[in-house]
Each structure stands twice: as structure tokens, then as C-alpha cells.
Amino acid sequence: MLNLSRAALRPDLAILSMAGLLDARPRVGYYATGRKSSDIFAGLLADIRIGDEQSRPIVIRETSSVYDAVVTMFMEDVGSLIVVSEGDYIEGIISRKDLLKAAIGPKNLTELPVKVVMTRMPNIIMATAQESVLRGAQRLIEHQIDTLPVVEPVYVDGQERFRVIGRFTKSNITQLFVRLAQE
Ligand code: ADP
Numbered sequence: 421m422l423n424l425s426r427a428a429l430r431p432d433l434a435i436l437s438m439a440g441l442l443d444a445r446p447r448v449g450y451y452a453t454g455r456k457s458s459d460i461f462a463g464l465l466a467d468i469r470i471g472d473e474q475s476r477p478i479v480i481r482e483t484s485s486v487y488d489a490v491v492t493m494f495m496e497d498v499g500s501l502i503v504v505s506e507g508d509y510i511e512g513i514i515s516r517k518d519l520l521k522a523a524i525g526p527k528n529l530t531e532l533p534v535k536v537v538m539t540r541m542p543n544i545i546m547a548t549a550q551e552s553v554l555r556g557a558q559r560l561i562e563h564q565i566d567t568l569p570v571v572e573p574v575y576v577d578g579q580e581r582f583r584v585i586g587r588f589t590k591s592n593i594t595q596l597f598v599r600l601a602q603e
Contacts, residue, residue: 462554464600470556471549473596474570474586479504482511486522486537487529489514500567502584503538509581510546510569512538546571547588553596556588566590 422429433450436442440460442450478496480489482503489501493516503512514534522537523529547556547568556568570586 465554466552468553470547470551470588473553473592474588477502477584477587482535484534485530486532489534490519502569503534504584508584510584512540514538557593
């Protein structure tokens with residue numbers, strides 16, 4: 421019907437097979453698997469781990485001042501800082517809006533500690549490196565936030581703590597989106 425030879429079509433058939441839209445059987449030939457391209461895209465995203473896409477965490481200590489947080493945010497060019505205690509255990513997160521809020525009114529920002537204005541544990545929405553990027557993206561949307569601290573749970577003196585090992589952000593998703601389209 422297409423007036424093309426089998427050899428001319430073979431590379432296209434191979435791509436459709438790799439994408440899971442076609443399958444091939446000896447003596448039967450190529451046939452449609454019935455999977456939609458949207459199912460395949462969702463499956464692809466469910467298979468990519470946060471640990472493979474995450475960025476390095478930008479952290480500050482809970483004893484830092486709001487002024488230090490503003491400077492770090494500018495220097496590191498990020499929208500949120502993860503607040504940690506000694507040992508890199510998560511204590512909180514501070515975003516641009518938190519810093520703007522802290523700057524309203526007559527306050528000395530060099531003496532105001534970040535722990536007064538941060539969102540603190542146990543209210544932090546986190547992720548592990550083993551979770552899928554799809555789960556991470558859903559969590560970012562559900563909670564209307566830009567950054568998920570990536571953590572590993574550890575027990576310290578019988579208490580569960582979360583060591584910060586990365587950050588997963590909307591930028592990571594945008595980069596992945598473009599890379600997938602290019603690949
Ligand atoms: P922005 O300040 O640029 O709007 P976000 O939307 O990420 O940045 O943050 C909005 C609010 O949510 C802030 O008060 C911030 O402290 C809080 N927040 C940011 N990330 C998290 C998170 N992972 N878990 C809980 N709260 C968060």
C-alpha cells in the first residue's frame with residue numbers, strides 16, 4: 421500500500437518495536453502491541469530514578485542568619501536552601517518567599533536565624549534516590565513546591581533522621597524533558 425520495499429521500512433519498524441508500539445514474531449511479522457505512546461512515556465518516566473537526575477544539595481546550617489541565606493541563594497543561583505544540622509541531617513527548607521517575608525518590617529537580617537523563618541521538620545516533603553522521577557514530579561505538583569530534598573534515612577541513637585544527599589527540582593524535570601525529546 422505504501423509502495424515501499426521492506427528494506428526501506430525496516431529502520432522505522434525497528435524504532436516502533438524499540439518504542440514498544442510494535443512487536444515481531446517469526447513467520448507472523450510485525451504486529452501492533454496495542455500500547456499507546458502515552459503509556460510508553462509514563463512507563464519510561466516511572467523507570468527513571470530521582471538519583472539519576474538529582475542535583476547536588478545546596479545547604480546552610482540552621483544557625484546561619486537570614487542575611488547569609490540571601491547571599492548563599494544568590495551565589496549558588498538556587499531558589500531554595502536546605503537547612504541542615506551537623507552531620508547533614510535535614511532540619512528545614514527556606515525558599516525565596518520565606519526570605520522576602522522575613523525582610524518585611526524593621527528587622528536586622530544579620531541577626532535573625534534562618535530557623536525562625538524556615539519550614540521545619542516534620543513538615544518537609546522529601547524523596548529518596550530510588551523513587552521514580554514521576555513520583556517526585558507528582559509530589560512537587562501536589563504540594564505546590566519547587567524542591568524536594570533527596571534524603572537517606574538513618575538511625576541516630578535510636579531516632580530516625582534524614583541525611584541530605586541531593587535535591588530534585590522543577591529544573592531537573594525540565595532538563596530531563598528536553599533530553600528525552602532529543603534522544
Ligand atoms: P517560592 O518561595 O519560590 O514560592 P516554593 O514554592 O518551593 O518556593 O516554596 C513555598 C513554600 O513552601 C515556602 O514557605 C517553603 O518554605 C515551603 N517549601 C518549599 N519546599 C518544601 C518542601 N520540600 N517541603 C515542605 N515545604 C516546602
